[in-house]
Amino acid sequence: xxxxxxxxxxxxxxxxxxxxxxxxxxxxxxxxxxxxxxxxxxxxxxxxxxxxxxxxxxxxxxxxxxxxxxxxxxxxxxxxxxxxxxxxxxxxxxxxxxxxxxxxxxxxxxxxxxxxxxxxxxxxxxxxxxxxxxxxxxxxxxxxxxxxxxxxxxxxxxxxxxxxxxxxxxxxxxxxxxxxxxxxxxxxxxxxx
Numbered sequence: 001x002x003x004x005x006x007x008x009x010x011x012x013x014x015x016x017x018x019x020x021x022x023x024x025x026x027x028x029x030x031x032x033x034x035x036x037x038x039x040x041x042x043x044x045x046x047x048x049x050x051x052x053x054x055x056x057x058x059x060x061x062x063x064x065x066x067x068x069x070x071x072x073x074x075x076x077x078x079x080x081x082x083x084x085x086x087x088x089x090x091x092x093x094x095x096x097x098x099x100x101x102x103x104x105x106x107x108x109x110x111x112x113x114x115x116x117x118x119x120x121x122x123x124x125x126x127x128x129x130x131x132x133x134x135x136x137x138x139x140x141x142x143x144x145x146x147x148x149x150x151x152x153x154x155x156x157x158x159x160x161x162x163x164x165x166x167x168x169x170x171x172x173x174x175x176x177x178x179x180x181x182x183x184x185x186x187x188x189x190x191x192x193x
Contacts (some may be wrong), residue, residue, distance in 0.1 A: 004029040005175045008049035010037050011013055011121065012071070012140030013163050015053055021182045024114055028175060035054070044166055051167040058166055066165045066180065071138040073160055074152040075105075076124075078131045088154040098133035099148075100124045105158055112120075 005028055009015045015032055016023065022030045035043050040054040045065065056063065075094060077083045096111045101124045119127065122145060124135045129149040138161045142152040165183055167176050 002028055004031040005173075005179065006031045006033055006049040006051075008033045008035040008040060008043055008052035008054075010035055010040055010053060011165070012082045012138050012144055013053040013055075014140070015132075018179070018182050021102040022179065025182070026175075026178065040166070044168060047168070047171075050171065050173060050176060051165055054114050054164055054166045056164045058164075062169050064169055065168050066183070068163050068165060068183065070160045070162055071140055073105075073136055073155045073158040074142045075155050076128050076135040076137060076142050076150055076152045078128055079149050079151055080131065081134070083134075083153050084151055086153065088156050090155065090157045094134060094155070100127045100133040100135050103158070104161070107158060112172065125150060125164040 005022075007015055007019070007030060009032060011034070019030055019032055029038065033043075033049050035049065037055050041058050041063075043049045043056075044052045044192060050191050053068070054065075056065070056067065075083060075089055083089050086093075091107060091109075095109050097109050098111065098114055099108060100116055101119065102108070114133075121137065121141060122134075125145045126148065127133060128135050129147060136155065136158065138153070139154070
């Protein structure tokens with residue numbers, strides 16, 4: 001049996017449509033591998049995945065990257081939080097809140113912050129549901145962890161995140177180019193370029 005082409009993807013990224021197109025066009029098996037954001041670069045560099053749908057930025061030394069799409073940052077809040085009455089919030093609206101996990105931008109509220117233990121996104125959402133703070137994540141991650149006792153609101157003044165396709169510059173497997181073509185929307189009969 002041929003070695004599967006391995007596509008890593010971070011939480012919230014949705015490779016399904018590209019995987020379907022791959023399966024329609026190729027006899028080569030494709031394996032989707034969920035990866036943690038803090039492991040995305042290591043896994044593609046080590047060859048454990050051939051390409052990865054990564055949350056940028058990544059260290060581009062030895063890696064190619066195609067930016068795919070932008071995601072808004074949202075504040076996940078308990079269903080009784082005051083933010084539920086507005087359509088979006090700003091960092092000033094969150095200035096007196098507790099962040100249950102640090103945000104990648106480094107932004108923190110002005111209120112003294114508790115020393116939270118490291119937790120998964122699921123655990124952080126559970127903490128928010130208990131009414132104990134807010135969580136800042138990409139919108140796709142909030143949707144993935146949606147529950148009845150939490151909601152989310154876009155944060156208009158925090159820069160969004162970018163999802164990109166990343167692979168090693170020395171990976172000459174032709175399946176990489178095939179997958180890039182699929183992601184870029186090339187038809188089965190179009191030439192590369």
